[in-house]
Amino acid sequence: NLDTLFSSDGDAGAAGKLLKNCLTASSSLNILATCRWTLNLGSDEHWFTVEPMIPQDAMELFIFCIPDWEIKAELSGMPAERQIVLFRRIMALTAGMPLCIILAARRLTRHGESLETLLKKAVDDLVNTMEDPNLKHLPERLRSLRASIDLSYNRLSNSAKDLFARMSFFPGGLFRRLDHLSQLLGDGWTDAAEEVAHYALARYDRTTER
Numbered sequence: 001n002l003d004t005l006f007s008s009d010g011d012a013g014a015a016g017k018l019l020k021n022c023l024t025a026s027s028s029l030n031i032l033a034t035c036r037w038t039l040n041l042g043s044d045e046h047w048f049t050v051e052p053m054i055p056q057d058a059m060e061l062f063i064f065c066i067p068d069w070e071i072k073a074e075l076s077g078m079p080a081e082r083q084i085v086l087f088r089r090i091m092a093l094t095a096g097m098p099l100c101i102i103l104a105a106r107r108l109t110r111h112g113e114s115l116e117t118l119l120k121k122a123v124d125d126l127v128n129t130m131e132d133p134n135l136k137h138l139p140e141r142l143r144s145l146r147a148s149i150d151l152s153y154n155r156l157s158n159s160a161k162d163l164f165a166r167m168s169f170f171p172g173g174l175f176r177r178l179d180h181l182s183q184l185l186g187d188g189w190t191d192a193a194e195e196v197a198h199y200a201l202a203r204y205d206r207t208t209e210r
Contacts (some may be wrong), residue, residue: 001034002015002033002034002035002039003035003036003037005117006035006037006040016040016041019039019041019044019113020041020044023041023044023162024044034050036139036142039188043210049097051112052095052096052097053096053097053098053101054096055084055088055091056080056084057089058087058091058094058096058101059061059080059083059087059091059107061101061102061105062086062087062090062104062105062198063075063076063083063099063105064105065101065102065105065106065200066105066106066108067105067106067108067109068108068109068110070110071108071109071110071115071118075115078169080082086115086119087115087119088118089123090104090119090122090123090126093123093126093127093130093144094126094144094148095140095141095144095145097141097144097145099145099148099200100144100145100148102200103148103149103151103152103199103200103201104122104126104148105200106152106198106199106200107122107125107151107152107155107199108122110132124143125144125151126148126151129147129150129151130144130147132147132200135147149201152200152201153197155198155199156195156196156199157195159186159188159192160192160193160195160196162192163185163189163192163193163196164196164201164202166184166185167196167202172210173205173208173209173210174189174193174209174210175208176190176193176209177209193210
């Protein structure tokens, strides 16, 4: 995610000089980075395109991340070919990106509707959000990512949205066992945090309770 350090017009600036100096100082140093454009580091840079997940792997990830066990069991019991047919449109809209697939799966909950209806609604939500005029300037894959995040964020309650905004002030994460966080985030912050994690906008590490 070096996009914010390197401008798309090819001027790497101070960030490029820093990387150049690091790579020159140590011949054994290798850096794996992601960016939407080349960093213009000359012979020090070797780039490759991150391809979408293959359909079967994408489907397995999607099923694994569905929070509703009834839906998960129904999909898991289908032949792989049938799974992919049902999921093909969502896979195209999420551009085969793991995070988009996870976010889409976490939003899938049943309210007395058929699986086909649920998936159609998921597709319609993505299409409608991706067609937002505010996203038209983005490349298709970034539009998919932005739409996936926006849809999940919009599912949050107001208290969870507020906590999600505040979480950026805690780059190391929020430790559940720290009681004084209630003074900063409110008494119900752990419930809001669980809601944010439910929609895969954050991850809960049970080992560190963070």
